[in-house]
Amino acid sequence: MQVLNPEYKEAMRSNYLFMDIEEGDFATILQGTSVCELxxxxxxxxxxxxxxxxxxxVEGKxxxxxxxxEGTQKVVDxxxxxxxxxxxxxxxxxxxxPVNAKALSNAKVLRINAEKYIQVLSNSSEACLKVIGRLSARLHWLMNEMERLSLHNASYRLISYLLEDIPHGSVEETKVILGAPKRIIASRISVTPETFSRTLKSLSQDELIEVYDEHILVKDPSKLREMLFI
Known part of the structure; x- marks a missing residue:
């Protein structure tokens, strides 16, 4: 059995799937957890x-x-x-x-054995109910996100994506690290690469952002937020 360092255990405890698990049950889950470097x-x-x-x-994307x-690839997330x-x-x-998972950069991933985790939930109705509650809230958010993206244009989708990593209420100039090729991000927000490029150019011409190879500089997050409600 691979022994996880405290950093990895803390990362697990901070996640909604593990934060309500009792220590003894958490130890059982750790028995089926290993680190994978990609x-x-x-x-x-x-x-x-x-x-x-x-x-x-834990690290990477x-x-x-x-x-x-038809053989075409759609980036789901x-x-x-x-x-x-x-x-x-x-x-x-x-x-x-039902999907593929591929490292966009060098990455560290914790692999959690499904049988061990389900065993813990089966033995503890309290833990099971708490996980179901947190999972339901997460799925509700994802459904709202899908609806929001499907009803809005490319500018709205791109702005929403850029604001995901910027603290709410921040007005400071912020660097958003892309972490993935622009064509992949375009697929993630369901626009064509050409539309993605045109939208970046439009926002840049309006002096709302500056576009670089590996990051986008958001000059005033508050102005982008205002555009979501126009």
Missing amino acids: SAGEILFSQKQPATEFFLL IKISLLSF IINPGNTFAEVIILNGMEGY
């Missing part, structure tokens, strides 16, 4: 691969994508450090992953 471009799991684990990202019947992924797949009892 190089940029390395695949963590593939579509239809047996789903036996879910994951918590992970791209979650779906391959259509870009995972940032501190977030879990594939937990809904596990809790729904799906046999295989």
Whole structure:
């Protein structure tokens, strides 16, 4: 059994799936948890691969994508450090992953054994109910996010994406690290790369942002927030 360092344990305890788990049960989960280091471009799991684990990202970025019947790739999500992924797949009892997961940069991922985690929830109705409550709140937020993106134009989607990593109420000039190629971010917010580029150019011409290779400088976050309500 791999012994996790305190940093990894703290990362798990800070996540909604583990914060309400009792110490003894948490120790059981740790028995089925290991660290996986990925190089940029390395695949963590593939579509239809047996789903036996879910994951918590400690460092780097992970791209979650779906391959259509036509062979085109749709970026479903870009995972940032501190977030879990594939937990809904596990809790729904799906046999295989319906998506692909690939490292966009060098990454460290905690692999959590699904059987150990479900065993803990099965033995503790209190822990199970708390996790269900937190998971329901998260799914509700995701559904609202999907509805919000589907009803708005490219400018709204891009501005929303840029503001995700900026503290609410901040008015200071802020650097937003992209962490992924622009074409992947475009797919994530459901616009074409061409539309993405045009929207960046428009916001830049309005002197709201400055565009660089690996980051975007948001000159005044409050002005971008105002545009969401125009």
